[in-house]
Amino acid sequence: MSFNRKDILGLQEMSREEIEYILDTAVPFKEITLRPIKKIPTLRGKTVINLFYEPSTRTRTSFELAGKRMSADVINISTSASSIVKGESLKDTALTLQALGADVVIIRHGMSGAPHLVGQTIKAGVINAGDGTHEHPTQALLDLYTIREKKGQVAGLKVAIVGDILHSRVARSDIWGLTKMGAEVVVAGPNTLLPPELQSLGIKACTNVEEAIKDADVIQVLRIQQERQEKGLFPSLREYSRLYGINHERLKYAAKDVLVMHPGPINRGVEITPDVADSNQSAILDQVTNGLAIRMALLYLLAGGGGEV
Amino acid sequence: MLKEKTEIMDNERVDRSIKRMMHEILERNHGTQEVVIVGIKTRGVPLAKRLHHMFKEFEGVDLPLGYLDITLYRDDLTTISQQPVVHGTHIPFDVTGKIIILVDDVLYTGRTVRAALDELIDFGRPAAIQLAVLVDRGHRELPIRADFVGKNIPTSHKEVIAVRLEEIDGHNKVVIMEEEE
Numbered sequence: 001m002s003f004n005r006k007d008i009l010g011l012q013e014m015s016r017e018e019i020e021y022i023l024d025t026a027v028p029f030k031e032i033t034l035r036p037i038k039k040i041p042t043l044r045g046k047t048v049i050n051l052f053y054e055p056s057t058r059t060r061t062s063f064e065l066a067g068k069r070m071s072a073d074v075i076n077i078s079t080s081a082s083s084i085v086k087g088e089s090l091k092d093t094a095l096t097l098q099a100l101g102a103d104v105v106i107i108r109h110g111m112s113g114a115p116h117l118v119g120q121t122i123k124a125g126v127i128n129a130g131d132g133t134h135e136h137p138t139q140a141l142l143d144l145y146t147i148r149e150k151k152g153q154v155a156g157l158k159v160a161i162v163g164d165i166l167h168s169r170v171a172r173s174d175i176w177g178l179t180k181m182g183a184e185v186v187v188a189g190p191n192t193l194l195p196p197e198l199q200s201l202g203i204k205a206c207t208n209v210e211e212a213i214k215d216a217d218v219i220q221v222l223r224i225q226q227e228r229q230e231k232g233l234f235p236s237l238r239e240y241s242r243l244y245g246i247n248h249e250r251l252k253y254a255a256k257d258v259l260v261m262h263p264g265p266i267n268r269g270v271e272i273t274p275d276v277a278d279s280n281q282s283a284i285l286d287q288v289t290n291g292l293a294i295r296m297a298l299l300y301l302l303a304g305g306g307g308e309v
Numbered sequence: 310m311l312k313e314k315t316e317i318m319d320n321e322r323v324d325r326s327i328k329r330m331m332h333e334i335l336e337r338n339h340g341t342q343e344v345v346i347v348g349i350k351t352r353g354v355p356l357a358k359r360l361h362h363m364f365k366e367f368e369g370v371d372l373p374l375g376y377l378d379i380t381l382y383r384d385d386l387t388t389i390s391q392q393p394v395v396h397g398t399h400i401p402f403d404v405t406g407k408i409i410i411l412v413d414d415v416l417y418t419g420r421t422v423r424a425a426l427d428e429l430i431d432f433g434r435p436a437a438i439q440l441a442v443l444v445d446r447g448h449r450e451l452p453i454r455a456d457f458v459g460k461n462i463p464t465s466h467k468e469v470i471a472v473r474l475e476e477i478d479g480h481n482k483v484v485i486m487e488e489e490e
Contacts, residue, residue: 002391028378028397037431042381070381300381304392 003301006124007119010135012060022297023145028245029300030293032069043072046103046303048075051093051118051124052129053109054086058137058288059129063106063282066295072245072303079220092119098122103303107131107157121222125302134166137261138298142171142291144181146283149290150259155182160213160254162244162272163222164193165205166233174220175203189244192233201288209244221246221262223273237270247273251281259283311486312471317462326459330441331363335337335458338408343405343436345373349425350396352414353377354474356443360412373407375400382424395487398428405433410457414472417440419453420425444483446470 003021005079011019032040046066060076067074079085084093090109094117095160096106096228104125107115112132119126144213159178165171165187177200187198189208198205205210213219222239234240249257260272260282268274277284318326340408347359354376356386361374377398386392411425422440429438441457446464460487469477469486473479 004391025395026379028395031397031399032381036448037433039431040381041427042386044388299396301392304381304386 001045005301006302007115007128007264008118008137008298008302009126009128009136011117011140011173011180014137014176014180016180016182016224017146019141019180020303021258022141023148023303026141026145026290026297028294029049029296030290032296033289033292038069040069041071042300042304043070044308045101046072047101048072048074048104048106048299048303049099049100049102050074050129050264051105051107052077053107054130055116056108056129058291059108062288062291063127063129063295064291066299067104068295069292070299072299090117092219094118094121094139095202102157104299118203127298127302128161130169133169133172133175136169136263137173137177138171138291138294140177140286141298143170143174143220143261144265145290145294146261147183147259150283150286151162151217154178155220156184157217158184158186158215158255159218159220160216161185161187161220161222162209162246163189164228165189165198165222166193166195166225167225168222169230171220171222181202182207183218185213186216187196190234190240193228209246210250210253213246213254213258216258216259219251219254221260221266223265224267224271226267241270245271245273246276248275248279251276263285263287272279310380310489312489314468314487316484317444317470318460319366321480323459323481323483324359326441326443328363328367328458330459331360331367334410334439334441335368337439337456340347340366341370341372343408344410345375345402346412347374347400347425347429348376348408349411349421350376350378350429351414352472352474352477353412355474356414357410357412357478358484360410361439364479373402374400377425377428379421379424379428382428384420384424388395394444400432404429404435407435409435409438410441411438412441414443414474416440416445416449416453416455419449419451423451423454443472446469452481 064074102124106127106129108129114131115128186204188209195206251272260285339431356470377399378394380393439456442455442461445458445461471484
């Protein structure tokens with residue numbers, strides 16, 4: 001199969017074949033991240049721009065490092081120190097970046113659909129690094145890569161996603177990716193944090209976490225966004241931790257070789273206990289390493305070939 | 310459409326050439342001290358494996374063996390419309406101080422070898438890199454030459470040298486292909 005997307009906006013519109021092609025392409029890039037000299041000349045002369053309208057450490061750093069390891073010029077634009085504070089529109093910012101010769105623009109934005117708008121506006125490839133509560137495709141791809149690497153395959157596994165599903169773009173992308181790859185997905189969280197449209201996706205939703213993680217092969221623990229508590233969606237962090245936190249006692253319900261994942265940053269002692277986060281079953285740091293390989297693969301697929309831009 | 314024009318080497322001649330190259334490698338390096346073998350994907354890999362096997366059979370040494378995928382080091386990535394599939398590199402040893410026998414099937418423009426040299430240097434500082442190819446067909450575009458050659462075959466640009474190997478194609482032979490009129 002050939003890969004000919006200009007943009008990576010979400011997993012919803014992607015086929016299983018495309019997802020597998022990206023995961024396969026990431027395998028040789030992981031080898032490069034383990035070399036003594038972690039540098040290849042593939043994107044020499046290409047320009048990669050990180051345009052982040054929301055705070056981010058790991059995603060932005062991961063993209064920056066991915067670009068630099070492939071010899072691209074990488075520029076980071078954070079909104080507080082740019083013309084955006086002077087009122088420049090997203091479209092004008094995008095056109096400016098195009099005029100500067102960007103080959104790939106990576107965008108994170110608080111509004112769902114912002115990367116789509118940028119993708120339609122400019123010729124450069126656009127990668128969605130998280131838009132509103134919509135999608136975060138590179139996170140889901142690295143999650144799939146990690147599961148495949150640790151479990152051999154994704155199809156047939158039971159994967160539980162626990163936490164704030166309602167506000168989580170990671171959960172949405174994970175659900176698209178996992179179901180396309182043939183996994184069984186169950187989500188769990190307080191009723192106020194479960195979106196009503198889950199049934200239409202064929203996803204089972206539980207308010208009881210033990211039920212959700214029963215015999216699960218993989219548990220993806222989501223970060224509890226502390227600011228949500230102020231909106232009264234759940235009574236207290238302590239109660240959340242008691243009812244939904246992943247601890248050793250609770251892990252006994254899951255499969256014996258369960259893989260515990262978390263997209264980070266983690267709140268130790270809230271959604272996950274430190275002993276679980278640091279245990280052998282935890283793949284949290286593998287996720288970070290694999291994220292680099294996935295992002296290198298995507299930069300290669302968007303900017304590696306093709307003289308048409 | 311390409312059609313087969315002449316058969317240059319059959320199974321036996323391919324094997325004999327590899328065996329002769331093995332002896333030349335031994336002679337040049339006064340044995341196998343620090344010698345490692347690296348095949349260039351795709352068809353350099355089974356050739357490297359065979360060379361490795363012959364060292365084992367005739368010299369009783371199990372030389373370190375690796376393979377290179379030079380896709381990410383190509384100099385024509387920006388001019389081809391589709392990204393080539395990346396298969397991955399595997400060098401399971403430290404190259405520093407080693408004598409690397411770089412193996413490929415056909416030496417033509419020299420651009421693949423240039424990319425392979427760059428990639429190898431990114432793994433460390435080998436003592437030497439020596440190039441072994443089954444067929445040298447001429448038409449170099451870079452100042453690169455092979456140290457060990459199975460067979461020199463003068464060709465025209467219109468012709469294509471097809472190296473068929475059992476591991477990939479089901480049989481061993483080298484043929485010249487030509488554009489059909």
